[in-house]
Amino acid sequence: MELPDLDTCMERLKLVSKQTTASAVMRWLGLPASTYSNWKRRKSLNYDRVIEGMLRQGVSLDWLFAPNVDLFYPNVSLVVTEQDEVQYAAPSVADTMKALQYVEPIMKKHNVPMTEANHQFMTEAYFKRRGDAMLLDTALQQVALALATAQKATDNK
Secondary structure (H helix, E strand, O other): OOOOOHHHHHHHHHHHHOOOOHHHHHHHOOOOOOHHHHHHHHOOOOHHHHHHHHHHHOOOHHHHHOOOOOOOOOOOEEEEOOOOOEEEEOOOHHHHHHHHHHHHHHHHHOOOOOOHHHHHHHHHHHHOOOOOOOOHHHHHHHHHHHHHHHHHHHHOO
16 A cells, blocks of 8 residues: 555645645644645655644544555554553453443444343444544444344344
8 A cells, every 4th residue: 555645645634634725734733834845845745744743633544544444453452561561451441331331322222132242242333433434323323223133033033
């Protein structure tokens, strides 16, 4: 996969930043307004500066560098300890509780049984959301409908 060229990168950044000029986009990224003209003159851009700016703004790098690509997201959190050891951890209890508070009303609305398996399925869907390609609420509504329909079919057999 190729990285976006300067023009493509700038068009995408204008969309996400809601800025209309290159100098405004640079300021949004936390860079001097003259940065774009320097990149244009050199016919290259510093992706590391773009990445730093996007992360400061809280924007997913996927959106800029891999739009419409179905990327793999491990279901773990990366934690670096003081000894510089890398450890993988499941979502925190607080994050899991937040997910359950979000999904349980949807499950109730669609009469999805409150089983451990259904809770797990719905919270996994909650944690796998990425960006706004599909609204989280819409995705979870569809999952709940599918679960309810499948379980009704199973119960009627």
